[in-house]
Amino acid sequence: MNSRIKKFYSILERLNFDGMLVSWPANITYLTGYRSRDSYLLVSRKGNFYFTDSRYSEEAKPELKGVASLLKINGSVFSLIAQTCLDFKLKAVACEGRYLPYAEYKKISDCLKKKAKLISTHSLIEQARQIKDPQEIGKIKKAVEVAASALKFIRGFIKPGIKEIEVEAELERFIRYHGADNSSFDIIVASGQNCAYPHHITSERKIRNNEPVLIDMGADYQGYKSDLTRVFFLGKINLLAQEIYAIVKEAQARALKNIRPGAKAADIDRVARDFLTEKGYARFFGHNLGHGVGLDVHEEPHLSPKSNQVLEPGMVITVEPGIYIAGKLGVRVEDMVLVTEKGYEVLSGSVNK
Amino acid sequence: MNSRIKKFYSILERLNFDGMLVSWPANITYLTGYRSRDSYLLVSRKGNFYFTDSRYSEEAKPELKGVASLLKINGSVFSLIAQTCLDFKLKAVACEGRYLPYAEYKKISDCLKKKAKLISTHSLIEQARQIKDPQEIGKIKKAVEVAASALKFIRGFIKPGIKEIEVEAELERFIRYHGADNSSFDIIVASGQNCAYPHHITSERKIRNNEPVLIDMGADYQGYKSDLTRVFFLGKINLLAQEIYAIVKEAQARALKNIRPGAKAADIDRVARDFLTEKGYARFFGHNLGHGVGLDVHEEPHLSPKSNQVLEPGMVITVEPGIYIAGKLGVRVEDMVLVTEKGYEVLSGSVNK
Numbered sequence: 001m002n003s004r005i006k007k008f009y010s011i012l013e014r015l016n017f018d019g020m021l022v023s024w025p026a027n028i029t030y031l032t033g034y035r036s037r038d039s040y041l042l043v044s045r046k047g048n049f050y051f052t053d054s055r056y057s058e059e060a061k062p063e064l065k066g067v068a069s070l071l072k073i074n075g076s077v078f079s080l081i082a083q084t085c086l087d088f089k090l091k092a093v094a095c096e097g098r099y100l101p102y103a104e105y106k107k108i109s110d111c112l113k114k115k116a117k118l119i120s121t122h123s124l125i126e127q128a129r130q131i132k133d134p135q136e137i138g139k140i141k142k143a144v145e146v147a148a149s150a151l152k153f154i155r156g157f158i159k160p161g162i163k164e165i166e167v168e169a170e171l172e173r174f175i176r177y178h179g180a181d182n183s184s185f186d187i188i189v190a191s192g193q194n195c196a197y198p199h200h201i202t203s204e205r206k207i208r209n210n211e212p213v214l215i216d217m218g219a220d221y222q223g224y225k226s227d228l229t230r231v232f233f234l235g236k237i238n239l240l241a242q243e244i245y246a247i248v249k250e251a252q253a254r255a256l257k258n259i260r261p262g263a264k265a266a267d268i269d270r271v272a273r274d275f276l277t278e279k280g281y282a283r284f285f286g287h288n289l290g291h292g293v294g295l296d297v298h299e300e301p302h303l304s305p306k307s308n309q310v311l312e313p314g315m316v317i318t319v320e321p322g323i324y325i326a327g328k329l330g331v332r333v334e335d336m337v338l339v340t341e342k343g344y345e346v347l348s349g350s351v352n353k
Numbered sequence: 354m355n356s357r358i359k360k361f362y363s364i365l366e367r368l369n370f371d372g373m374l375v376s377w378p379a380n381i382t383y384l385t386g387y388r389s390r391d392s393y394l395l396v397s398r399k400g401n402f403y404f405t406d407s408r409y410s411e412e413a414k415p416e417l418k419g420v421a422s423l424l425k426i427n428g429s430v431f432s433l434i435a436q437t438c439l440d441f442k443l444k445a446v447a448c449e450g451r452y453l454p455y456a457e458y459k460k461i462s463d464c465l466k467k468k469a470k471l472i473s474t475h476s477l478i479e480q481a482r483q484i485k486d487p488q489e490i491g492k493i494k495k496a497v498e499v500a501a502s503a504l505k506f507i508r509g510f511i512k513p514g515i516k517e518i519e520v521e522a523e524l525e526r527f528i529r530y531h532g533a534d535n536s537s538f539d540i541i542v543a544s545g546q547n548c549a550y551p552h553h554i555t556s557e558r559k560i561r562n563n564e565p566v567l568i569d570m571g572a573d574y575q576g577y578k579s580d581l582t583r584v585f586f587l588g589k590i591n592l593l594a595q596e597i598y599a600i601v602k603e604a605q606a607r608a609l610k611n612i613r614p615g616a617k618a619a620d621i622d623r624v625a626r627d628f629l630t631e632k633g634y635a636r637f638f639g640h641n642l643g644h645g646v647g648l649d650v651h652e653e654p655h656l657s658p659k660s661n662q663v664l665e666p667g668m669v670i671t672v673e674p675g676i677y678i679a680g681k682l683g684v685r686v687e688d689m690v691l692v693t694e695k696g697y698e699v700l701s702g703s704v705n706k
Binding site: 035055170202286 | 390407409411453523527530549677
């Protein structure tokens with residue numbers, strides 16, 4: 001029996017649940033090791049059931065061996081899930097309220113006919129996922145390594161006249177030749193004023209000389225993600241860009257120094273934000289300082305002013321301060337960091353900034 | 354004022370809704386033209402409101418001009434949405450039950466304090482999206498053209514010894530050099546026995562001689578998607594593969610001939626399925642015959658045995674029969690078709706099969 005599911009039974013029992021319906025792919029992958037898509041997993045001490053259809057059933061069967069019985073959906077998956085809960089007398093069944101669509105919740109609940117209840121929970125599995133084991137850290141390191149190599153490679157490729165989308169094209173190609181299964185999200189290549197949009201959609205714009213080019217990218221290695229940002233400057237860097245780039249790097253360096261087990265996530269965010277305030281740029285930094293990375297590219301914990309999370313060894317987080325001045329320019333520097341017993345380890349230190 | 358939103362007001366009024374909360378990105382794009390991410394749109398005759406945060410606010414502002422007031426989220430987006438409903442006296446507010454997570458539905462409902470109600474609806478916008486206007490058809494044709502060129506290009510690239518993932522790498526690169534903004538979904542490259550998994554995850558497996566290679570891919574052009582599948586045979590084709598490939602092509606040809614306005618989607622599916630039954634292969638064809646394609650790669654209508662939809666001019670659908678024999682091989686042929694006034698037009702006819 002899979003040890004993660006076994007451990008999870010105790011969490012469910014402590015909260016008085018008889019089982020849990022899991023639909024978020026990364027959560028199913030975490031519990032089973034199988035890269036699930038469009039499917040549902042019902043876990044309980046009385047049995048684990050995987051609900052899928054003909055697109056995945058043959059593929060899933062050997063992968064889920066010993067973990068879950070596979071039920072092929074022919075009619076409605078929702079009545080099949082409900083019937084399975086009733087058959088096995090699961091009366092209080094947890095579900096993932098942040099992901100399960102309202103209509104699915106309603107359909108399953110209706111089929112349960114008040115003989116059992118589907119109960120919305122928050123982050124039950126995500127909380128466990130925050131602390132990575134050595135095998136997971138190994139995969140994340142590989143995902144970081146591929147993205148880091150891609151950034152080093154692309155630095156030599158970028159020249160005035162090349163389009164943002166062509167830079168993306170080369171990165172998408174490169175990572176797959178260097179061990180990645182996929183990109184971990186849509187790559188952002190932002191040049192010139194486009195850098196001022198934190199989540200710019202990579203466009204047909206041609207990169208010009210004396211401009212910054214911001215690249216935010218990551219690789220997916222066996223389900224585990226990386227997420228890195230660098231800004232390259234072509235030709236001359238104007239004074240404003242030099243100034244804000246130095247400030248962002250210093251804000252990141254100060255935040256990094258405070259990372260250790262026991263540190264509050266909100267405090268790490270505050271260190272960077274306070275430095276930007278001191279320099280007069282805090283109003284140009286709208287997003288959080290960072291987030292966890294693992295089977296999802298954005299996951300717990302969040303380095304945000306409102307977070308009440310505390311860092312622990314085995315957490316993997318981004319540290320990514322930025323300054324975005326609309327119509328002018330923007331910079332962001334993003335590294336990935338492992339929280340260690342004694343402090344922290346920057347996983348993406350090999351890429352110059 | 355945007356004419357799609359205007360038209361949508363009448364639909365809402367007919368159903369006695371005062372407004373609708375839209376969160377599904379493709380639906381927001383359809384109504385506003387803006388490629389929304391992680392944001393919410395509240396539409397009503399009393400005003401249209403777009404809820405976003407600092408990652409998108411500067412980018413969205415000019416794009417949403419004349420369409421929506423932009424409200425930047427600082428606190429909770431859910432209480433801000435609820436407060437806006439209350440401020441404008443929107444009492445019956447439709448939402449997208451199939452997408453809106455249960456926890457978000459619950460949070461907004463709680464903030465409405467029974468002074469207004471969030472009501473789950475199904476496919477209100479998706480139904481309108483089924484019929485494409487000439488501008489949309491133009492964009493879909495461009496998305497098909499890019500994917501078709503990519504398939505023609507890759508046929509010359511594939512050789513024994515090349516890995517599935519390297520084929521994907523080249524396709525991801527090619528489409529971005531030829532006008533695509535993105536892939537429309539994770540490209541499937543399945544070789545040998547992997548072809549038997551309809552949704553195989555592209556792997557490090559090396560392609561061998563005398564094997565089929567199945568490629569299922571699409572391009573995203575200005576938000577509009579394409580979705581095509583071809584099987585290439587390297588070296589000699591064994592008799593079984595020859596037989597099932599011919600059957601799949603014939604099943605597709607028969608289905609295509611029946612496409613016209615007024616035809617039932619279920620009947621088109623049945624024509625292909627009946628032919629596979631006649632040949633003894635129906636049990637190896639588990640999925641639907643096809644689906645609509647537009648701002649989402651899978652959308653209404655569905656060519657499935659259970660569909661009650663009727664084809665209309667302006668619909669764009671895939672026709673994709675397949676035969677998958679576990680442990681042996683699989684083939685699928687997928688084209689995109691526009692339903693015209695008189696019948697149909699195959700949009701992807703330029704790629705040999």
